[in-house]
Amino acid sequence: MGLSKKPYKGTRDFFPTDKRIRDYLFSKMTEAAHLFGYEPYDGPMIEEVALYSAKSGEELINDQIYSFTDRGERFVAIRPEMTPTVARMVAQIHKEEAKPIRWYSIPNLMRYERPQRGRLREHWQYNCDIFGAPVGRGELEIIQLAIQLFKNLGANSDQFEIRLNDRRIVDSTFKKFLGLNDQEALQLYKIVDKSKKIGPEALEKELSKMGFVAEKRQIFDSYLKLDSFEGIAQFIKNNNLQEEAEGLLYFIEQTKQLGLDKYLVYDPTIVRGLDYYTGLVFEIFDKHPDNRRALCGGGAYADLLKIFNEKPLHGVGFGLGDVTLRDFLEIHNLLPDLKVQENDLFLAAMDDTGLDGALKLAGTLRDNGVRVLTHLEPVKFKKIFPLAEKKGARFVGILGEQEVKDQNIQIKDLETKDQTTHSWSEIEEITKLLKL
C-alpha cells in the first residue's frame, strides 16, 4: 500500500488549468483594487486564537477554527478570516497614516467545514477594506469596488445582485421594539440569518422559542417581510427609526446618483453572522436559478481596534471567496479558456546537434523576453507540429545539424502558416516576430 495521492479533506490540488483560473481571478481582483487605489498587504497564516475569540463569534471559535498549541505553548490558529488580522495591522500604523487607508489582500484561509458545493476547508479570499473614510463614503466606495470586480469579470446586473441591510436598524428593531437583551438579540440574529435556508416551518419553530407576545411578533413579521427600499423606508417612518436609518437612506440616495441602484436590493435577512459589524451589511448573490448563493459578504464596523486598546476607527470591508466566485463564473459562462498555457515559440530539434543549438538559441531569446519551450530530446518531424499546438505555442522553430552549421532557423507561424528563415544573430528581428 502506497501513501494516498489525494489532498487533505476539503482542500484542493490546483493542477495547472485550475491554477491558471485562480491566477486569472487574482489578477482581476488586483486590477479592481488598483483601479480604486487600494494597496496590497498580507499577514501571517497563523494568529493567536485570542485575536478571534475577541470578535469573531462563538461558532467560528468552537466549531470551525483550526487551532492547536505550538511547541512554545502558544494557543494559535490557522487564519479562518482576514478581518482580525487587518485590524491588528491597522492598529499598528493608523495614527501615522493619512486617511483613508485603503488595503486589499488575497490570503488562503481555513475553516473546519463539512465540504460541499461552494464550501471547502481551505479557500482563498479577496479582502478589501477602507479605514477612516467619512461614514457613508467608505461604504459607497467598497460597494463600487465590489461591483467593478464583477463588471470586469464580464458579469452584469442580471447575473448578480447586492442584498443589503443595516445593523443599526436591525439592532433598534430587536432591542427597542422587541425589547430583547444582547443575548436574545444575538439568538434572533442567528434565526434571521438562516431564515431563508430552513424554510417557513422550521422558522416558525425557532421563533416560537423566542416567546414573543402577539404585538411584538407582528412587528417582527412585518420586518421580515420587507423586500424593497420603499418598504424599509416606510418601516423606518412607521417605527420612528429615522436616526438609526440615516446611514442607509443616505447610502441608497448616493447609489441612485451613481447608477448603482440596479445592482442593489433590500433584504431584512442579511445580518451577517460575525459579531463585529455595526452599520451597513451586505452580501452579493448569484441570481442564477441553479446557484442562488452568497458570493461575498461585508459591511461596516466601528469598534474593531478597541480590542487593541486603540480609539475606534470607522472601517468598511468585504471578503469574497475563490470557490464561490469560480462557480459563479462557470455557471454564467464567464470564464476564459485557460486549458493551455501560452508560449511564444516551440523550439524542436531533429538530432542531438540540433538540440544543443536549440538550448543555446533559446537562452538568447529568453534573455529578450521570449517564452521558449524546448523539447528536450530529438523529435521526428511529423510529431513536432501536433506537439507545438498542444503546448500553446503560436510559432514553431526546428533545428537540425544543417541549421546549426548555417547558424539559421526556419520559423513557422501556425496561425498564418507563414514560414520565414532567420540568422541566429538577428535576435531582435526574431524577437519582434515572436512577440507579435
Add this chain to the structure above:
Amino acid sequence: MGLSKKPYKGTRDFFPTDKRIRDYLFSKMTEAAHLFGYEPYDGPMIEEVALYSAKSGEELINDQIYSFTDRGERFVAIRPEMTPTVARMVAQIHKEEAKPIRWYSIPNLMRYERPQRGRLREHWQYNCDIFGAPVGRGELEIIQLAIQLFKNLGANSDQFEIRLNDRRIVDSTFKKFLGLNDQEALQLYKIVDKSKKIGPEALEKELSKMGFVAEKRQIFDSYLKLDSFEGIAQFIKNNNLQEEAEGLLYFIEQTKQLGLDKYLVYDPTIVRGLDYYTGLVFEIFDKHPDNRRALCGGGAYADLLKIFNEKPLHGVGFGLGDVTLRDFLEIHNLLPDLKVQENDLFLAAMDDTGLDGALKLAGTLRDNGVRVLTHLEPVKFKKIFPLAEKKGARFVGILGEQEVKDQNIQIKDLETKDQTTHSWSEIEEITKLLKL
C-alpha cells in the same frame, strides 16, 4: 490591557511596501518560469504528516514541523516544504501527461525555526520542478531557469554563484571507499553538510566519532578539500568513479557550451539535508562578504513517486525562499523603489458638489481602466498637490461646483506641469492622456 498587535513569532506582517516587494519578487519568479514554459500549480496548505515522514528526513519531522491532530483525528501538518506535495500531485497524473512535465509554484510554508536573519517560521518559496526529462537535460534546464531569475532581477556572476555536487559521487565515496553503511553514511552527510559552519575544531571532533582508520580518513580529507571541477575530475579518475560521475561530467560540459560555467563552482560540502536527492545537488550562494548564505537549494531525485506505489520518474527541482532573496537584493542594491503605489489620477474635490461629481467621473474612468484615487472629503486647494504626490499619482484633477455645472475638468500633469481642460464626455481622450 489590549491584545497584542504583533504578528505571531517568526512571521511577518506585510505592510503595503513589503507586499509590493513580495509581489515584485513573485512577478519575476512567474516571468522566469513562463520563459521556460513552466506551468503553475498549487496544493493545500495542510497535508497528512505521513507524506513528510516518508522522505523528508527526521530533523524536519521531529523538530521543525507544525503538526497537529484535526477534529477528525487526522494527524496533519502545515506544509514545511513543497516537494512532497508536488510529488503527490504528479503521481496522480504522470501516466497521462506528455513529458517533460514542467511546473512551478510559490506557496507559503511553515517551519518551527528559531527566528534569525534570513530564517523565519513562515516564508514563501519559489518551487520549480521538471519531471520525465532525459537525465542531464532536466538538470541543465533547472539550473538555466534559476540563473535566468537572478539575471532578470539584475544580478550577475559577481553577486551569486551556484555550488554543486552529485549525490552519486558522494554515496560511492562514503559507501565504497569509506565502507559506511546507510546509517553511518547519513551521519557523515550531516557532518559534511554543516562542516563549513562549525569550523575545523568542531569538525575534527565530529569526525573523530566516526572512528575512521588513517587510510580512510585520508580519502575523506582529500574529498573534502576539493574545490574545483578539475579537482573533482581528478578525484573521480584516481578513485575509479567514472560510472558514478558520468552525470556530473556531462552536466559540466553542457554548462560550458552554454556559457553558464561562470556561475558554477564545485563544492564537496553541498549534499542537501533532505533524504530524497539522488543525483545532482546544488545551492545558490550570495557572494556578498556580509551575506554569504544559501539562497536556494535543489537537485535531482529519482524515487519520489515510489511512496505512492508508482514507478520511478526522474525529477529535478529547486526551492528558493522569499526572505533570503529579498536580503540578497537589498544588500546588492537591486530592489526597485516600491514605497508608493502607482496611480493614474488623483481626483480631488473642493466642495460636496465637486465630490459627488468626482465619484461619478471616477466611475466612468475606472470602467476604461484608469486607476483613480478619489479623496473622499473636500480638500483645500493648496493641500491637493502634496497629497497627490504622496499617493503616487502623476495626474491631478480638481472638481468644484463650477466644474460640475460645466461638466468639465482641468487635469494637471505633475511631471510636465502641463494643464489641460476636458469635457466629461471626452472619456477616451482623457483616458489616453492618463494612461500615457
